[in-house]
Amino acid sequence: MWRLLYNTLLILATPIIVCILLAKKRCRRGLRDRLGLRIRPVLEPSGERRPLIWIHAVSLGEVVAVTPLVKELHRNHPDHRLIVSTVTETGREAVEQRLAGVAEHRYAPLDVPWAVSRAIAQWQPVLYVFVETELWPNLLWTLRDRQVPAVLVNGRLSSRSFARQHVFGLMSFYRSVLRSLTLCLMQSERDVQRIVALGADADRVCRTGNIKFDQPMPATAVDASLRAGLGVHEGESLILAGSTHTGEEEALVAAYRKIVTPHPNAVLMLAPRHIERVADVVTMIQTAGMTVQRRSRLDRAVTGPRVIVLDTRGELARAYCEAAVGFVGGTLVPVGGHNLLEPAVWGKPVLFGPYTDHCAEIAALLLEAGGGVRVSSADDLARQIGHWLTDETARRRAGEAARQMVLDNQGALKRSLDLIEGCFRDSRPSSPSAVGQSPQPVMARR
Structure with a gap:
């Protein structure tokens, strides 16, 4: 019943969905592929097929996490082909940059029956892995029908989405979707409890931790060429605010205006979450009476108090290396927070706001370790940043605590791989009855 109702409503809504995607510049490319009008096969030059593993990561952040x-x-599995599907252009760029020679990129099909069926028929995956609870019912139902194991990795359920699913009374619908999954590998015990409450089979749910902790730890040496390329001069202290949203940029600029009087060598860099907003952010800074530069149009002769807007893709994570203090956006406004680990891995103290539902466990760990501070206003930002700029010892101590917290929480990648490999062994084509069964030897709760 749910499948019929879902598809009826989805087909009626498809014209609206297509219009929304066309209105978003970052989602336009690949729309033909997503609609199932053009699905590129994954073949050897000879036309032969190798077994294929399909990994789905929505956008840039998920690609970075799953790399x-x-x-x-x-x-x-060197004898297998791998594809990584994304929804956005930034996701495609990340796959092509980070996984060249390892995996091919494809755009994920929209969850309409014809697009999903064509994609699966063309790619013929033997395993499907998806990141952070991207539950697409038709895709998961069709994979189940074809006895292809589906594994959720790094799973999480925010308070908002969990509450919404309860409010609308969709428990039996979600149960029908979640029962299609072979494994649910969740970030925290809270996520385990929530996905089981929504209807996942408890025997197939396991807490593995957050694989974002298992990104390769970079060397923390200063890179003079990167620093100069970002427009930051010798002796200047960079305050880097990444993945920011409307409302946060205004608070950061207001805080910066208070900081530059006692700290005239401080420079603020804003990296908007959505790069298409850059022009609006630049206008806002100019209206506030501050000198502003765009990273792509730097005049390196400019010195003194100023705001640099990072309007290029793929530089934010590396740019935190040159920061004195890092702020992570989506936390001062009710978005839920972005990747708090990006500054932490470089040994930088981390600031974030009260809205951290998407990264609650990491925020709590940073606070407990002394590597992060929660702020709630421009005044809080100015006070804490000013403290760290004044007291270099305190700043260094907080940064070291943030980096150590990352090191102390690694291991989710190996736990996830062990479980996925167990599922893989149980999904051989010669034994279809084993598909979807839990790999009991490695399913003990962690």
Whole structure:
């Protein structure tokens, strides 16, 4: 019943969905592929097929998180082809940059029956892995029908989405979707409890931790060429605010205006979450009476108090290396927070706001370790940043605590891989009855 109702409503809504996607510049490319009008097969030059593993990561952040796992799957299964599907253009760029020679990129099909069926028929996956609870019912139902194991990795359920599913009384619908999954590998015990409450089979749910902790730890040496390329001069202290949203940029600029009087060598860099908003952010800074530069149009002769807007893709994570203090956006406004680990891995103290539902466990760990501070206003930002700029010892101590917290929480990647490999062994085509069964030897709760 749910399948029929879902598809009826989805087909009626498809014209609206297509219009919404066309209105978003970052989602336009690949729309033909997503609609199932053009599905590129994954073949050898000879036209032969190899077994294929399909990994789905929505956009840039998910691609970054899953990259180490994809590389390990490639190493463990050199006879398999791998594809990583995304929804956005930034996701495509990340796959092509980070996984060249390891996996091919494809755009994920929209969850309409014809697009899903064509994609699965063309790619013929033997395993499907998806990141952070991207539950697409038709895709999961069709994979189940074809006896293809589906594994949720790094799963999480925010308070908002969990509450919404309860409010609308969709428990039996979600149960029908979640029962299609072979494994649910969740970030925290809270996520385990929530997905079981929504209807997942408890025997197939396991807490493995957050694979974002298992990104390769970079060396923290200062890179003079990167620093100069970002427009930051010798002796200046960079305050880097990443993945920011409307409302946060205004608070950060207001805080910066208070900071530059006692700290005239401080420079603020804003990296909007959505790059298409850059022009609006620049206008806002100019209206506030501050000198502003765009990273793509730097005049390196400009010195003194100023705001640099990072309007290029793929530089944010590396740019935190040159920061004195890092702020992570989506936390001062009710978005839920972005990747708090990006500054932490570089040994930088981390600031974030009260809205951290998407990264609650990491926020709590940073606070407990002394590597992060929660702020709620421009005044809080100015006070804490000013403290760290004044007291270099306190700033260094907080940064070291943030980096150590990351090191102390690694291991989710290996736990996830062990469980995925167990599922893989149980999904051989010669034994279809084993598909979907839990790999009991490695399913003990962690």
